[in-house]
Amino acid sequence: MNMNERSVTSKELLKKLTALHYEGAAKAKAEGRPVVWATSISPQELLETMDLATVYPENHAAAIGARKEALVFIDEAERDGYSQDICSYARVNIGYAGVGKSEAQDIPLPDLLFCCGNICGTVIKWYENLAKELRVPMIFIDMPFNHSFHVPAHSRAYMRGQIEDAIEQLEAFTKRRFDRDKFSEVMRLSNATCEWWKKATDLAKAKPSPLNGFDMFNYMAIIVCMRGSKEGYELFKLWHDELAAKAAAGMGPWSSAEEKYRVMWDGIACWPHLSTTFNALKKHGINMVTSSYPESWNLRYETNDLEGMAAAYSSIYANRNLDYDIGYMKKLVDEFRLDGIVYHSNRSCKLMDFRQYEVQRRVGELTGVPSVIFDGDQTDPRSFSEAQYETRIQALAEMMERGKGGMGL
Amino acid sequence: MFAGIDIGSSSSKAAIIGDDGRLLSVSVHNQGAGTDGHRQALERALALAGAERSDIRFLVATGYGRMRYEGADRQLTEISCHAKGVAWLTSGARTIIDVGGQDSKAIKLDAAGNVANFAMNEKCAAGTGRFLEVMARVLDCRVDELSEIAAASVKEVPISSVCAVFAESEVISRLSSGERPEDVARGAHVSIARRIAGLAGRIGCQPEIVMTGGVALNGDAVACLSKELGHEVLVAPHAQAIGAVGAAAFAWEMARAAK
Numbered sequence: 001m002n003m004n005e006r007s008v009t010s011k012e013l014l015k016k017l018t019a020l021h022y023e024g025a026a027k028a029k030a031e032g033r034p035v036v037w038a039t040s041i042s043p044q045e046l047l048e049t050m051d052l053a054t055v056y057p058e059n060h061a062a063a064i065g066a067r068k069e070a071l072v073f074i075d076e077a078e079r080d081g082y083s084q085d086i087c088s089y090a091r092v093n094i095g096y097a098g099v100g101k102s103e104a105q106d107i108p109l110p111d112l113l114f115c116c117g118n119i120c121g122t123v124i125k126w127y128e129n130l131a132k133e134l135r136v137p138m139i140f141i142d143m144p145f146n147h148s149f150h151v152p153a154h155s156r157a158y159m160r161g162q163i164e165d166a167i168e169q170l171e172a173f174t175k176r177r178f179d180r181d182k183f184s185e186v187m188r189l190s191n192a193t194c195e196w197w198k199k200a201t202d203l204a205k206a207k208p209s210p211l212n213g214f215d216m217f218n219y220m221a222i223i224v225c226m227r228g229s230k231e232g233y234e235l236f237k238l239w240h241d242e243l244a245a246k247a248a249a250g251m252g253p254w255s256s257a258e259e260k261y262r263v264m265w266d267g268i269a270c271w272p273h274l275s276t277t278f279n280a281l282k283k284h285g286i287n288m289v290t291s292s293y294p295e296s297w298n299l300r301y302e303t304n305d306l307e308g309m310a311a312a313y314s315s316i317y318a319n320r321n322l323d324y325d326i327g328y329m330k331k332l333v334d335e336f337r338l339d340g341i342v343y344h345s346n347r348s349c350k351l352m353d354f355r356q357y358e359v360q361r362r363v364g365e366l367t368g369v370p371s372v373i374f375d376g377d378q379t380d381p382r383s384f385s386e387a388q389y390e391t392r393i394q395a396l397a398e399m400m401e402r403g404k405g406g407m408g409l
Numbered sequence: 410m411f412a413g414i415d416i417g418s419s420s421s422k423a424a425i426i427g428d429d430g431r432l433l434s435v436s437v438h439n440q441g442a443g444t445d446g447h448r449q450a451l452e453r454a455l456a457l458a459g460a461e462r463s464d465i466r467f468l469v470a471t472g473y474g475r476m477r478y479e480g481a482d483r484q485l486t487e488i489s490c491h492a493k494g495v496a497w498l499t500s501g502a503r504t505i506i507d508v509g510g511q512d513s514k515a516i517k518l519d520a521a522g523n524v525a526n527f528a529m530n531e532k533c534a535a536g537t538g539r540f541l542e543v544m545a546r547v548l549d550c551r552v553d554e555l556s557e558i559a560a561a562s563v564k565e566v567p568i569s570s571v572c573a574v575f576a577e578s579e580v581i582s583r584l585s586s587g588e589r590p591e592d593v594a595r596g597a598h599v600s601i602a603r604r605i606a607g608l609a610g611r612i613g614c615q616p617e618i619v620m621t622g623g624v625a626l627n628g629d630a631v632a633c634l635s636k637e638l639g640h641e642v643l644v645a646p647h648a649q650a651i652g653a654v655g656a657a658a659f660a661w662e663m664a665r666a667a668k
């Protein structure tokens with residue numbers, strides 16, 4: 001095919017959609033329409049149905065982190081009296097709300113906050129704080145932690161009530177009626193997008209994997225921000241087709257090196273040290289093929305089933321009990337034929353750290369797969385040591401090499 | 410002959426193994442990464458073995474400075490090399506506690522002596538040799554005198570800060586309020602032992618427990634650790650240089666495997 005004639009690649013589309021997403025929010029603000037700030041795994045179906053321009057502070061903070069600009073906002077938040085022990089996404093965002101502009105990406109300040117408690121408890125205090133500081137209303141959807149293996153029936157009913165109530169609050173806020181037909185359409189589309197996201201990331205099961213997991217980190221922006229839109233759907237379908245073609249051709253993750261080992265990454269990326277963390281793995285031929293992310297946005301339910309929708313949002317890894325998480329990790333080890341696991345002990349995320357050692361111990365016992373834990377932070381660049389990271393990754397490589405009969409033995 | 414060199418943060422170690430797999434020499438030089446301590450350590454080990462650089466057929470480098478050392482046939486982590494060194498010189502070890510200048514680790518070994526899992530200190534000096542260096546400075550003694558001083562302790566002065574910088578001011582205020590240096594030294598050992606026991610717990614500490622690294626030479630610290638773990642902690646032969654011994658052992662094995 002002539003390069004000039006070729007159709008757009010998913011990477012180009014990803015870039016275009018990301019720009020479109022932020023432009024849309026800026027335009028809404030300029031035209032006097034309200035802008036919403038929402039948590040990353042919240043039922044955006046409600047907002048999409050209401051045609052509300054929405055941005056996602058966690059994604060925005062990640063983009064700022066990846067552009068190595070986080071300290072500007074972290075310093076601002078800390079000067080304002082926020083402790084270094086608070087999640088760095090919160091610090092970056094609260095700092096941004098004060099500064100109001102960034103080199104990486106500008107976002108308009110919110111007129112409404114939309115917070116779902118399924119990812120952690122921190123977001124509740126963070127959003128309440130924003131609501132008070134910025135004097136804007138907040139809609140909160142409570143999704144209690146699932147201490148039992150499955151989402152209990154009483155929880156499902158309770159969460160459905162939460163969603164119904166959120167719809168009423170949205171109607172009151174916009175002074176418009178919530179269009180149930182449109183809602184059905186958005187639900188259908190969101191499910192379809194999630195399905196392709198899952199199908200695409202599942203292609204990493206091929207050996208070698210056509211997917212380099214660090215690319216998945218990039219595509220995540222759109223599964224968070226645009227999964228209820230036609231464009232989002234098209235992106236993941238396209239990405240899937242590209243990966244499927246690569247897999248069919250037996251192509252691995254990189255053109256410059258071969259995939260020798262396959263690992264999963266537990267936790268959030270280290271955005272400020274993305275290339276360092278990536279290169280140290282690649283140097284040893286280690287490809288990160290999966291993480292808990294593919295399933296986190298595999299939000300699937302029957303269209304118009306509000307309770308099912310609530311259960312799907314409540315069923316994400318972060319909101320499930322230890323037995324579920326361990327079983328899930330074991331499944332990934334088996335299905336993705338993993339050689340090892342890299343655990344990011346993330347200073348920001350108490351929720352993830354809280355159970356990490358125990359998950360490591362039990363998954364190690366169940367699967368026999370070696371693993372390492374390294375200390376870092378998703379956006380605060382100060383909580384990471386390159387030398388320590390490299391030593392841990394190399395030690396993992398040595399354990400995996402020995403597992404394959406290497407190391408001169 | 411085969412060489413291993415361990416370039417740590419505060420010292421460099423070298424070891425030479427003969428063609429028959431016997432350990433011929435070890436050396437420790439008190440200068441670490443960023444100095445030419447590694448060259449001096451290697452020269453000394455070579456001299457002790459009656460050998461020259463050209464006699465070395467394969468050299469493995471380990472430690473913090475491993476990647477910047479030119480002239481290594483392969484670089485391996487301290488984790489693998491400590492495990493290999495312990496397996497080379499002892500038998501029956503299932504847990505290694507290594508406390509070096511700027512990190513401490515607990516390594517779990519499988520029945521064959523290979524690394525099954527490990528845990529390392531977080532990105533700070535708590536529970537490492539550096540902590541004891543700070544303590545020695547406040548107590549105005551050398552690090553290798555701490556053990557003897559603490560042996561005369563009659564009670565432990567608890568040091569609650571795990572951070573070396575905070576612990577320093579804590580100790581200064583303890584001393585000025587009349588506590589004895591002996592008891593403070595013991596307190597420092599207990600503090601480091603608790604921290605390490607926490608690491609060891611994470612990997613499921615099983616006997617035999619063997620200690621390596623510079624702090625293993627501090628008898629009082631080792632005794633405190635035994636008490637914390639509720640099990641005797643053995644000190645590895647050539648404890649400080651055992652990473653270099655392991656590196657040399659890998660050199661020996663890898664050269665043979667390559668044949």
Ligand code: SF4
Nearest residue numbers: 087089119120122349
């Ligand atoms: S990183 Fe952790 S603490 Fe921060 S918002 Fe996400 S889930 Fe919550």
